[in-house]
Amino acid sequence: MRAGTMRWAGLLAAALTATAVHVAVPDRAAAAPSRHEVVTWAASADRLGDGTPDLAYRLVVHTSAAGNDLRIRLSNAFGDRPVTFDSVWAGVRKTGAELRPGSNRRLTFGGRTSVTVPAGRTVFSDPLPGRLPAATDLVVSLHSPDAAGPATGHTMALQTSYLAQGDHTAEESAASWTRTTSSWFYLDAVVVRTDARTGAVAALGDSITDGWASTADANRRWPDHLARRLQQARTAVKGVANEGISGNKVLADGAGQSALNRLDRDVLSLPGVRTVFLFEGVNDIKAHTGVTAADMIAGYREIVARAHAAGKCVVGATVAPFKGWSDWDEAAEEVRQQVNDFIRDSGEFDAVVDFDRVLRSPDDPARMLPSFDSGDHLHPGDKGMQAMADAVDLTALDCAGGPRTAAG
Known part of the structure; x- marks a missing residue:
């Protein structure tokens, strides 16, 4: 120890x-x-x-x-x-x-x-x-x-x-x-009572947020690295709730209830959550079930609207590259690019973190940078998890003025 x-x-x-x-x-x-109370640990x-x-x-x-x-x-x-x-x-x-x-x-x-x-x-x-x-x-x-x-x-x-x-x-x-x-x-x-200025961020995601391929018993998931950054920073956001489920989708139940169906219980019900960090979609896209970019965008919009209605800000993160994974093909890549264009450019999120740009290879943007790749071409390893957390603008998590949409 x-x-x-x-x-x-x-x-x-x-x-x-x-x-x-x-x-x-x-x-x-x-x-x-x-x-007030703030969540200090959570798992979906x-x-x-x-x-x-x-x-x-x-x-x-x-x-x-x-x-x-x-x-x-x-x-x-x-x-x-x-x-x-x-x-x-x-x-x-x-x-x-x-x-x-x-x-x-x-x-x-x-x-x-x-x-x-x-x-x-x-x-x-x-x-x-x-x-x-x-x-x-x-x-x-x-x-x-x-x-x-x-x-x-x-x-x-x-x-x-x-x-x-x-x-x-x-x-x-x-x-x-x-x-x-x-x-x-x-x-x-687990929640604690602390001063009213302190808040939390809830990371709503899939296996990458859940920590797949990070070192076990070492707290090296990207939300863990983010929590360590927040502890050292001059920010009111200190709590981090990891609400990732391996295999989870935005739109359809399967590996856990969909993000849409579990949003209230896993995220909005947690005390002190100020910001929802939405990083999910690759499992919908690579499933080859006919899910389109329009379907994904409708799902994201519903999550944003419900979070805003609850007084939370929403940070959207782009879907990471996964070329080399068995389910990758050009059609899935096209949907991923369209979804990421929406996340970056729609203005519907209160802030955006571009995990795609952080993780992708300059030689092949559809593929993860080898030094960040755990080896399966979908999940980042420890170095990739750290790079993701380092890319988050901590000020975007504070949301002190409330959600942009709710504020009008």
């Missing part, structure tokens, strides 16, 4: 072991119009396999925005029956499944230690007193005595989490957590 991470972890451990009176009362006394929900009764999950997530009084959101969005969680704890990771001593704290829901989430619904926990620093490996441990039917979660976490049979959620030792998982189960958001 890096020294900086240890320092943040130590601060969180100290905060989480403080008494409620010492930590929470001054914060709440200063509350209300000057403070999808249907996983069937839930397992009497199984515990130790889920590792990496925060972005710092703040107090963390709350988590549990999701049963794809369940076909209620699911009960009878023990939920939050702490900070030391290494692997082991927590820093004294950092693990029980979460409650309406003052109770158990909560039942109805099918198709989400539930927020009560605030947990204490300060949660930025760039912390937060660990949420949860146990369900009765999980069954479709589980809700995020398939490709690119982060190792842990499983235990029976309820070991209160334990800080790794001894009982002998199995691993590469998915996040039931947890889809």
